[in-house]
Amino acid sequence: MSSKQIYQEVILDHCKKPRNWGKIDNPTHKAEGINPLCGDHIWVTMNVRDDTVDDIQYEGESCAICMASGSMMTTKIKGGSLVAASKLIDDFRALTTGALENTEEKTLGSLSIFSGIRDLPSRVKCAMLPWHTLTAAINSQGEVSTEGDHDPVPGSGTDK
Amino acid sequence: MSQKQSFKKDIESARRDFPVLSQLINGCPLTYLDSGASAQMPQSVVERLNNYHAKEHANIHRGVYQLSERATQEYEDARKKISEFLNARKAEEIIFTRGTTNAINLVANSFGREFFKAGDEIIISYMEHHSNIVPWQMLCEQLGTKLKVVPISDVGELDMSVFGELLNERTKLVAITHVSNVLGTVNPVNEITAMAHDCGAKVLIDGAQSAPHMPVDVQDIDCDFYVFSGHKMCGPTGIGVLYAKMDLLNRMRPYEGGGDMILSVSFDKTLYAEVPAKFEAGTPPIAAAIGLGSAVDYLNNIGMSVIHEYEQSLTKYAMDSLREVSDLKFFGTSPTKSGVISFNVKGIHAHDMGTLLNDYGVAVRTGHHCAQPVMERYKVPATTRASLYLYNTRDDIDVLVESIRKVQKLFN
Numbered sequence: 001m002s003s004k005q006i007y008q009e010v011i012l013d014h015c016k017k018p019r020n021w022g023k024i025d026n027p028t029h030k031a032e033g034i035n036p037l038c039g040d041h042i043w044v045t046m047n048v049r050d051d052t053v054d055d056i057q058y059e060g061e062s063c064a065i066c067m068a069s070g071s072m073m074t075t076k077i078k079g080g081s082l083v084a085a086s087k088l089i090d091d092f093r094a095l096t097t098g099a100l101e102n103t104e105e106k107t108l109g110s111l112s113i114f115s116g117i118r119d120l121p122s123r124v125k126c127a128m129l130p131w132h133t134l135t136a137a138i139n140s141q142g143e144v145s146t147e148g149d150h151d152p153v154p155g156s157g158t159d160k
Numbered sequence: 161m162s163q164k165q166s167f168k169k170d171i172e173s174a175r176r177d178f179p180v181l182s183q184l185i186n187g188c189p190l191t192y193l194d195s196g197a198s199a200q201m202p203q204s205v206v207e208r209l210n211n212y213h214a215k216e217h218a219n220i221h222r223g224v225y226q227l228s229e230r231a232t233q234e235y236e237d238a239r240k241k242i243s244e245f246l247n248a249r250k251a252e253e254i255i256f257t258r259g260t261t262n263a264i265n266l267v268a269n270s271f272g273r274e275f276f277k278a279g280d281e282i283i284i285s286y287m288e289h290h291s292n293i294v295p296w297q298m299l300c301e302q303l304g305t306k307l308k309v310v311p312i313s314d315v316g317e318l319d320m321s322v323f324g325e326l327l328n329e330r331t332k333l334v335a336i337t338h339v340s341n342v343l344g345t346v347n348p349v350n351e352i353t354a355m356a357h358d359c360g361a362k363v364l365i366d367g368a369q370s371a372p373h374m375p376v377d378v379q380d381i382d383c384d385f386y387v388f389s390g391h392k393m394c395g396p397t398g399i400g401v402l403y404a405k406m407d408l409l410n411r412m413r414p415y416e417g418g419g420d421m422i423l424s425v426s427f428d429k430t431l432y433a434e435v436p437a438k439f440e441a442g443t444p445p446i447a448a449a450i451g452l453g454s455a456v457d458y459l460n461n462i463g464m465s466v467i468h469e470y471e472q473s474l475t476k477y478a479m480d481s482l483r484e485v486s487d488l489k490f491f492g493t494s495p496t497k498s499g500v501i502s503f504n505v506k507g508i509h510a511h512d513m514g515t516l517l518n519d520y521g522v523a524v525r526t527g528h529h530c531a532q533p534v535m536e537r538y539k540v541p542a543t544t545r546a547s548l549y550l551y552n553t554r555d556d557i558d559v560l561v562e563s564i565r566k567v568q569k570l571f572n
């Protein structure tokens with residue numbers, strides 16, 4: 001699939017109309033994510049009650065791939081359990097890095113469009129940043145970066 | 161017929177000299193606009209490398225047999241070609257390095273560490289590539305030397321009056337890029353060198369973006385050090401050059417120790433070899449050096465002034481064409497700029513632009529271009545950069561502009 005098709009099919013829709021856009025006041029969980037290499041800077045805020053994600057919002061400045069990934073993430077996570085969220089984070093990482101079997105892609109539904117990112121290794125981190133930040137929010141880590149110790153996909157292509 | 165006309169007539173054939181350019185990317189002809197990162201090699205250089213590997217390879221300076229002597233001769237001939245290319249006084253003033261980065265680190269260690277002390281000052285600028293920032297920062301950490309930074313204006317030119325104010329008797333070195341790899345600005349290196357010398361400071365010029373594109377005369381500039389990379393001027397990777405004035409090279413310490421850089425070794429005392437061997441420890445990238453010599457032949461055949469003029473006219477065409485694109489903002493608009501063109505289009509992140517341009521076979525660089533202080537200066541995380549070389553044509557520019565418009569349409 002060409003990049004243009006990936007962008008056309010989902011990414012641009014979510015960029016033009018990002019879902020759950022914003023920051024929750026006094027959230028139970030929050031984290032800030034940055035990708036110093038492309039200047040992406042995002043926030044994930046959540047209200048979690050009895051292990052259920054009652055609300056999740058996403059906001060930030062980023063490229064279209066990161067923005068769409070974040071927007072779609074909120075729609076998948078909202079209303080689900082933290083356990084389900086963690087499983088989805090793992091699956092999404094496997095999907096974008098190409099570690100996932102095709103059959104498993106079904107469970108990811110519309111997110112499977114991001115499998116096309118495999119062919120754009122330099123963009124994997126853009127797609128991963130919201131999920132990486134979500135992990136940090138769940139673990140109350142506060143702030144994460146795509147570089148250094150917290151690199152979500154060590155060894156992937158970056159802009160040095 | 162003037163030289164210029166004959167080049168223009170030949171431009172189609174110059175492009176055909178580069179086999180890599182005739183391929184399709186995503187079904188579109190490759191439009192290669194990233195020569196600032198790495199230029200392509202003409203067939204003649206590819207063949208020179210092939211021939212060396214197929215028929216001529218041996219270690220140099222070591223064998224008394226014919227093959228080794230021939231390889232040594234070719235390696236030294238390459239040094240001579242490069243010294244003539246830069247108009248150095250003699251071939252020995254040319255030190256082969258792994259590239260620009262390696263050459264700057266050599267100067268920082270062999271010259272800086274030897275002659276600078278705490279409280280001394282090094283002047284660089286806001287438009288330096290990380291490779292002309294970090295080695296000096298590391299040196300400053302070790303020695304307690306101070307780093308001073310010349311600011312840049314909105315159009316992307318050095319603030320020469322601040323430069324004048326920063327210079328003083330503590331200034332030991334001015335390390336400035338000849339041409340900015342993000343903004344395309346051509347810095348007044350003759351003036352910079354004269355001003356620095358008046359204060360007793362030495363001058364290093366980063367020629368990574370100038371040596372490939374314009375005639376360079378190190379004696380005319382009068383700089384003390386001039387560095388560049390082979391892979392940005394039609395040569396292979398893994399080879400670069402440090403030019404330095406002979407008296408400095410004689411006084412500098414070796415950078416690395418090992419074979420080939422010694423006169424004699426004993427556990428009491430090791431004597432170092434003469435310049436340039438003193439700075440070329442170990443087996444050097446012999447093939448790459450010979451390949452670079454062949455790249456110099458290729459460029460000389462066309463003529464550096466011809467290349468410069470051609471690129472200037474192509475740059476003007478590109479700037480004029482891109483200016484027609486709505487919501488496009490340039491970074492670096494100095495009137496005398498070279499063919500390095502940075503821009504962003506409103507509402508489209510540079511990385512999205514780069515990824516989508518690739519769909520049309522257009523190769524541009526996106527990101528911070530190893531020059532984060534420039535990004536900070538213009539308050540952008542990243543830019544899209546198209547950089548031109550002798551094999552680019554107006555058609556390439558037209559494809560770029562057309563493709564940017566298609567990406568814009570996708571986003572609107």
Ligand SMILES: Cc1ncc(COP(=O)(O)O)c(C=O)c1O
Pocket residue numbers: 196197259260261262289291292337339340341366368369389530
């Ligand atoms: C101005 C400038 N300086 C230094 C470098 C570093 O060159 P190299 O990576 O070949 O050592 C580059 C290349 O990216 C450059 O454009």
